[in-house]
Amino acid sequence: MNSIPTPSVILLDIEGTTLPVSFVHKVLFPYARKALPDLIRDRAGDPAVIAALEETRALGPDREPLDQLMEWMDEDAKIGPLKALQGIAWADGYASGALIADLFPDVPPALRTWSEAGLTLAVYSSGSAPAQRLIYTYTTDGDLTPLFNAFLDLEMGGKKDAESYRRILAKTGWNAPDVLFVSDVVAELDAAASAGLLTCQMVRPEDGTIAGKPHPVAHSMKEVADLFSLPEPAGKAQ
Numbered sequence: 001m002n003s004i005p006t007p008s009v010i011l012l013d014i015e016g017t018t019l020p021v022s023f024v025h026k027v028l029f030p031y032a033r034k035a036l037p038d039l040i041r042d043r044a045g046d047p048a049v050i051a052a053l054e055e056t057r058a059l060g061p062d063r064e065p066l067d068q069l070m071e072w073m074d075e076d077a078k079i080g081p082l083k084a085l086q087g088i089a090w091a092d093g094y095a096s097g098a099l100i101a102d103l104f105p106d107v108p109p110a111l112r113t114w115s116e117a118g119l120t121l122a123v124y125s126s127g128s129a130p131a132q133r134l135i136y137t138y139t140t141d142g143d144l145t146p147l148f149n150a151f152l153d154l155e156m157g158g159k160k161d162a163e164s165y166r167r168i169l170a171k172t173g174w175n176a177p178d179v180l181f182v183s184d185v186v187a188e189l190d191a192a193a194s195a196g197l198l199t200c201q202m203v204r205p206e207d208g209t210i211a212g213k214p215h216p217v218a219h220s221m222k223e224v225a226d227l228f229s230l231p232e233p234a235g236k237a238q
């Protein structure tokens, strides 16, 4: 008998869970790094750029904002103003066709099946909510944004902090034991479990993810479905 409860909300990480780490690090991050100097100069009057640069100055008062942003990118820092500016840079790339999100092939069929079955789907990523929407708008499988109920980002707090998951529950009204958080990063899953959420580690061989205890492990969305008695994704590669 399966003793794992069945969730009604599926909360998904992006990098390493629905989208290959290589796409984020070899395509998205280099695109933003190249675009940022011109973006900061050419859009100096854009309120979103002004706000992100002010926050960058506040967090790194001794540095030129661009130097600070470059350093954060070197460190893969999950920091709000960097993520906001990366999202603005990527918008141009998606609109021009230079960027298109190549999700893991098991992801779109699972999202469609679970949405059709009435499950609530949501994203929690360090990437800004606008950047998350871009990824799911411009996928090789078309626009998947209508399948999602919420896009949650660092405004909820860092993903390795249990308080962030409590904030998400308070904001959405979800009950912790109804929510399954799927991520490749054990520290994120530990934090979610501390807040009472169900957890599943996505271990993608393509990304070299290491399985870590104590969370149930899946290698695809089909395995997530099997573990948590969710509707079986139909269609192509599982």
Ligand SMILES: CSCCC(=O)C(=O)COP(=O)(O)O
Binding pocket: 013, 014, 015, 016, 024, 028, 078, 083, 086, 124, 125, 126, 127, 128, 131, 132, 135, 159
């Ligand atoms: C959603 S935009 C691309 C991902 C990103 O910027 C990032 O830092 C990855 O964060 P995640 O929390 O999805 O691992």
Ligand SMILES: [Mg+2]
Binding pocket: 013, 014, 015, 016, 017, 183, 184, 185
């Ligand atoms: Mg991840």
